[in-house]
Amino acid sequence: MTPLSDRPAGPHALAPNLAAFGRLLRRTGLPVGPAETMAALDALTRIDIGDRRQFHAALRAVMLRRREHFEIFDQAFSLFWRDPEAGKHAAMMAMLEGQKAPPEKPPPAARRLAEAMQGGPKPPPRPPEDRPPEIDMTATVSAAERLQGMDFEAMSAADIANAKREIRKLVLPLDERRTRRFRPDPAGPVADLRATVRESLRTGGEILGLERRRRVTRPPPLVALCDISGSMARYAQVLIHFLHALSNDRERVATFLFGTRLSNVTRQLRHRDAEVAFEQVAKAVPDWSGGTRIGESLTRFNRDWSRRVLGQGAVVLLITDGLDRDGAEGLAAATERLANSCRRLIWLNPLLRYAAFEPKSQGIRAMLPHVDEFRPVHNLDSLRALVASLSSSQGRPI
Template sequence: MSGHLADNVALFGRALRAAGIPVGPGAIVDAVGAVEAAGIRRREDLYWTLHSVLVSRREQMPVFDAAFRLFWRRRGFVEKLLAEMSPLAPGEKGREKPKPGETRVLEAMQPRKARREEETVEREVSARLTASDRDVLKERDFAQMTAQEIARARRVIEAMRLPDDDRPTRRLRPDPRGRLVDLRRSLRGSLRGGGATINLAFRSRHTRPPPLVAIVDISGSMAEYSRLFLHFLHTLAEKRRRVHGFVFATRLTNITRDLAHRDPDDALARAAARVKDWEGGTRIASALRDFNRLWSRRVLGQGAVVLLFTDGLEREAGSDLAFEMDRLRRSCGRLVWLNPLLRFGAFEARAAGIRAMLPHVDEFRPIHSLASMEELVRALGTSRPDGADPARWLRAAS
């Protein structure tokens, strides 16, 4: 193999590692050997050869695609490398807004000296600027976050304080300040003193948070947002009981057991391995039909709160979607629709799928940044927050 091509494969692997994909020296050696054995003739051959060696999870595919497009972006560069041309120098940022995943890749391809200078400046900022950085991070769109910002966002999510939304249940528990007399305990206590006197024992209703059920869209248009939301869901599952997670693109998959693992990276890796349609198409109606038929009676008891995480861009929007949404709403205590499209100020409920779903939800909220996620946490602690009425979107569209 040309020495320059081998060097560039190594540089490409280093860029992937800086962008968040775990690529070690052994994987780089294997990639160089695979390129040599495959006999590269076209750009596509190089893409899929490196993809087969360096990508091990579905969630790494968008980052790899953006890295390959940026690193090997000069036309005919692969062919020139085969003729032992000089290696490609990372180009400057374009003026266009980066696509999902490109921000991390562009950051990873910066010269090491420039990154060290930026890190030094960041260490020297005052507390005032640090607070400002936190505010900027809260407002940053998940799809445009760098690898470092995503790591910071995960730490912020793990530290979130969950709402105190305990509700009374039918079960009773001993309570000296309760209003209900516990006759059985009162009589049992009187027998210890010979039955001469009866000291009344009291009890009250036991309180516990309602079950939380998340139905998460992991199709291609939602991938950059669903990953951090699943991290948020893992935090919920770690801090409270009865949290159920389901993901869908073209089919529905239950990942509740995977979210029970303590380590968040291990939990999400197990969930990704279980899911077969990650970043596929979107079939909301069929996924809701499967959930209503197979899972609703198992997990939607005791006033469960359902978080429906999707953009509502259904391929086949029809009466089935409205029917399944109505059935879901009647089965749960509260249905909250989380839609990243609400981050756009000019959003209107024009799509057929969105118009079919809106009449059947209790709340319609954005979910694209840490600020919107914190607002969701506060909203879960109230019965009906202000500004989340979905009817106003239908009125605005009509």
């Protein structure tokens, strides 16, 4: 491909390459369609296309809408506009260097760009011409149905990947709560006298009709406290995908992870790109798969965060197996204060998957009297039951 300065002056000479660049961005997962490509073509008529910096700034301004997409775009621009056939060259170099030691794991954006430059995932192999024998599937269980009831701890890597895709389909319609605010509504049940008098000033003080209003309703805040200790690591790996989906689907969702210390990962999980979000969480949490200090973590949450995130009838999800390294020291008082600060405290415990479960641990016995619900969370069916429970109007008035 010729340098920018050696190309014909008109931007329409770049149209085929610009369309190919748009397809590359789509393969990396960016929301770039024909409208963005046409806008980019129009933007090139307003700049000096021989100036690479102007060329880059114009394309990024009209083809992207979110700041988190800048990194992928910049890498794709640098690679594509140097050589649009770079994907094929990269594949050939990878074959030649196959015997070398594997390099350090690239960031998610680089991995996605490399896959896109090589044309995306390979199509499935064509079936053989010989017709396979017919198998009677009567009275058998489908793979999807088997996945719903499979324990997260017993899942293979492929099963976990399928479970993560199913989790993203879950919708959480939390019950809406009335607030103290009102909004104008011509059919509202409450007369708004102040607005009526203000409106009468338009007609010289004569009241021609009553202004009305309605109370605003909105879902309550949702706060998740998730145990990431060694005994919960396998479950936390899947449940954090559930919390990431909630954080990107709803407003006012706060997420905290705890093992030997408490970490606020609300900002990290709000990133829409799941790979980037989990990479940021891994950097922010130093005690993954370590010990557990539930009492100390809940005490710190009550002291530092409860007044910030537990207002307006918040619902709290406490995700832990209740196995505390410090026994039950301070755990009962911390759980009681947490329960008194929220409208509804739901304890999700994977140990409830056992039919013969008994609360013998000191930590479980200390926490159990103060929770509103005690539910299992070990498979997709239990998550669906949780979603149904959160959609109900249960809870303690506070």
